[in-house]
Amino acid sequence: MSYTPGNAEINRIEDGGAPAPRLLDEVRRVLRLKHYSLRTEAVYVGWIRRFILVNGKRHPRDMGEVEVEGFLSRLAVQGKVAAATQNQALAALLFLYKQVLGIELPWMEGVIRAKRSQRVPTVLSREEITRVLGRMDGRPWLLASLLYGTGMRLMEVLRLRIKDVDFGRNEITVRDGKGGKDRRTMLPRSLAEALQREIERASLLHEADLREGFGAAWLPYALARKYPEAPREIGWQYVFPAARRSRDPRDGTERRHHFDDGVLSRALKGACRLAGIVKPVSAHTLRHSFATHLLEAGHDIRTVQELLGHKDVATTQIYTHVLNRGGHGVLSPLDR
Template sequence: MVGAARAPRLLDEVRRVLRVKRYSMRTEHAYVGWIRRFVLANGKRHPRDMGAAEVEAFLSTLAVQGGVSPNTQNQALSALLFLYRQVLGVELPWLDGVVRAKRPQRVPTVLSREEVARVLAQMDGRPWLLASLLYGTGMRLMEVLRLRVKDVDFDRGEITVRDGKGGKDRHTMLPRKLVEPLRREIERATQMHAHDLAEGFGAVWLPHALARKYPGAAREPGWQYVFPSARRSRDPRDGTERRHHFDDAILSRSLKRACRQAGILKPVSAHTLRHSFATHLLEAGQDIRTVQELLGHKDVATTQIYTHVLNRGGLAVVSPLDRQ
């Protein structure tokens, strides 16, 4: 019973440190889950009584017996490093003994232009606008959902992506077809914000230290989400009642339903629309460096994966049969 009583206290401390350091709720859920699995896998021993050997064994088991992907294994490693470094104040030696999960060489799933049109034709309302933004701008799902009103520039025809992957800001285009729908969405978000203010609420969550640096910004219209949730809810981090952004699960269900109705048999997710955005730009002759900047890739090698899925057959080579 002693070990069972320790785990909740440890996890509460993990949550506290994660929230102090302003990690997202998604990261918090993931990290707490991995730390719990690590403790249970070692007979509920406290992590202070373990070290590099147990971490190496746990991560290797994930790869060898669990068959997890490299990304999943890296997430587990990040969670345990956070536990030891940030919570327990222990610096683990370099984990040379970890058996790394093999990264499979896969090309991304891409829809054709005609397939994208068929899918979007089956959608309407906010899911349609969100899916259209994913395909029309190349943004990641959470970048679209966390978009703030102030970062949509109608005059310049561009969208600023704040704190993207790797903590970088970047610009992408604002499709002309989405200008009016986005104007209406922002007007709706502004009205909801005014209603919240009138009821004594209206303070949106701000990232990192911005809430301390700009104490009044959370109530300003420009900082509100373009796609706010339909109702307010309590933030589990501090108990504050506020309006979060649109639920990604709603978009996921709508997208799957649209693909089914459109007769698309490929496995499609929100990220598939980003893949399609990049591939179709390259098909149209756009410079790969420009596509790299629009996607926010650190290395052009990441963007080059899309040159292998251009609509020109296997490996982008014309079959000799078609030359006869």
């Protein structure tokens, strides 16, 4: 059984006369009502659509525990997906039944769970970081440098607003991070000048948008209704705006969104290739490297936890495992 429906099948569900289009629209409405991100919305809708297709396009209200258990078990047994992927599918289906359909599913004891792997994160050495950043330039270089220099997550950097950069205190405020939490992290002094130039560029784009009748940034949690003038204020604009305006999928408004993360991913991959780095490197690898290098420098793990925005220090402790490798760990008996 296939777990990835083709475009034709998806179009039939979206455009046909079956209940699925109305259901998926309701899923999107509830997700937005509860302030889920657009990325989470896309993932949840994808899993729900896949669940409907696998079960012969039956309406989820006509299915239940047995079908959900079967779907999740097949993902693990036949699809051989990772535990995180299976948990993502489970979260999407539980949201569908509980939040959208108002149906409480009993605990699904019969689900065959994908085995959760314990892996240490990929970390670049300081010398490798230097080589990679040395082969990047422009905005991708600044974004990658901020990821490594602040420990922020990729979307936290891309969604950074001008008002949250404090050059006087060399500080960045991260708003609405993972788990809906705010926190503060350092602003590397070596990036201050480049970041100021980026803000000046964003200001010029904003002024041009205002002259053309646009310039209203997206604000979360109905802040635009509470503060009608705020969306057009310079402080609410993205530090890294997109080159062109586009339609907001939430309400169809034309506005300027943030920089495309795909551009950074391609630039980072190209820089690693030129630098001869064979490790699997992503934007998150720079965050891992930030945490590991701080611990190597002797900083307290609680401080690193706060900078990363981890809820539990146990999450931060994964980097202590990385410290036990190579030259910073136990001396090999062969070397004695």
